[in-house]
Amino acid sequence: MMRILIATDAWTPQVNGVVRSLQNTAREAATLGAEITFLTPGDFRTVPMPTYPEIRLAVATPSKVARRIDEIGADFVHIATEGPVGIMARRWCTGRGQIFTTSYHTRFPEYLAARAPVPQKLSYAWLRRFHNAGAGIMVSTPTLETELRGRGFHNIMRWSRGVDAQLFRPRGEDEFDPIVRDLPRPIFVSVGRVAVEKNLGAFLGLDLPGSKVVVGDGPALATLRAQFPDAHFLGMKEGEALARIYAAADVFVFPSLTDTFGIVLLEALASGLPVAAFPVTGPNDVIATAPQDAPVGVLDADLRRAALAALDIDRADARAYALGYSWRACTEQFLGNIATAQSRVLQFGAAAVG
Numbered sequence: 001m002m003r004i005l006i007a008t009d010a011w012t013p014q015v016n017g018v019v020r021s022l023q024n025t026a027r028e029a030a031t032l033g034a035e036i037t038f039l040t041p042g043d044f045r046t047v048p049m050p051t052y053p054e055i056r057l058a059v060a061t062p063s064k065v066a067r068r069i070d071e072i073g074a075d076f077v078h079i080a081t082e083g084p085v086g087i088m089a090r091r092w093c094t095g096r097g098q099i100f101t102t103s104y105h106t107r108f109p110e111y112l113a114a115r116a117p118v119p120q121k122l123s124y125a126w127l128r129r130f131h132n133a134g135a136g137i138m139v140s141t142p143t144l145e146t147e148l149r150g151r152g153f154h155n156i157m158r159w160s161r162g163v164d165a166q167l168f169r170p171r172g173e174d175e176f177d178p179i180v181r182d183l184p185r186p187i188f189v190s191v192g193r194v195a196v197e198k199n200l201g202a203f204l205g206l207d208l209p210g211s212k213v214v215v216g217d218g219p220a221l222a223t224l225r226a227q228f229p230d231a232h233f234l235g236m237k238e239g240e241a242l243a244r245i246y247a248a249a250d251v252f253v254f255p256s257l258t259d260t261f262g263i264v265l266l267e268a269l270a271s272g273l274p275v276a277a278f279p280v281t282g283p284n285d286v287i288a289t290a291p292q293d294a295p296v297g298v299l300d301a302d303l304r305r306a307a308l309a310a311l312d313i314d315r316a317d318a319r320a321y322a323l324g325y326s327w328r329a330c331t332e333q334f335l336g337n338i339a340t341a342q343s344r345v346l347q348f349g350a351a352a353v354g
Helices: 017-032 062-072 084-096 108-115 120-132 142-150 200-204 221-227 239-248 263-270 303-310 315-322 327-352
Strands: 002-007 034-039 045-049 052-059 076-079 100-103 137-139 156-158 187-191 211-215 251-254 275-277 297-299
Touching: 002 017, 002 062, 002 084, 017 034, 017 263, 017 327, 034 062, 052 084, 062 084, 076 084, 076 327, 084 100, 084 120, 100 327, 137 142, 142 156, 156 327, 187 200, 187 239, 187 263, 200 211, 200 221, 211 239, 239 263, 251 263, 251 303, 263 275, 263 315, 275 303, 297 303
Parallel strands: 002 034, 002 076, 076 100, 100 137, 137 156, 187 211, 187 251, 251 275, 275 297
Antiparallel strands: 045 052
């Protein structure tokens, strides 16, 4: 059995698409002859992230990280994030001549620019150096691949996402979340981290009939509650509780301009919930690729127009389209990328990297 170490700064108790992707990939990998072990902030002392204390950052020395990686004794290393854990794991790999891959999950230059006056040009230069040292960079969508190639990133590989279609499914009224079910209709819902980069104000400020619901937690929650008192903030939900909310709503509104994919899009669609979003990376790759005669959402620079038009989408089409995404296919793609990276380096040597 192949043993893979994934180094990640995103891990429980965080609830986000990166964590869910890694957890589901590990579960499916075990059925495909691979064992995935994680190197996470939980292996070290942590401190709260500035401006976002819910996220804990590892305080790790190179020697501590090296000792932990040596203990794990994996055959291959994949670095999922560019935080302290990822940086130290990369240092270990480059110091040992260890083949490794990375993945690009998050638009850190845009997120950082939203919080501090840091030029995106400098952020992308650092990220380019970080990722191009590996034997492959895994990205979730064609649009992101094209964008990163244009910014000088090399050896890009596709790694899509999946959805648990048994959990996230259409349900009868008796299974709806009672709080959401009894709200005035139509019900527009958004799910995700409640933070500035998610652009939730663009949704909550819309003039829409019915009710607006936000599911999630984060540093912007108190501000948005005060700014939009008529909206319904339900806090963080997972599993069955989250699935019942999706099923009870009428339209899923995704206002983010910076997400690289958006697993919540697949969860909504699998629940039979049509999507309204801006025409940007993520929605362009997930929603706009649906058959023209069976649309699953509406993308429009006018988010209000998209949200209202999405009410006419056939919920059965949304569900059918989501069934094309599975965590098994996602994991097979991930393992295939690792095999490609290994063979590339074995065939071409160090010249294949960078």
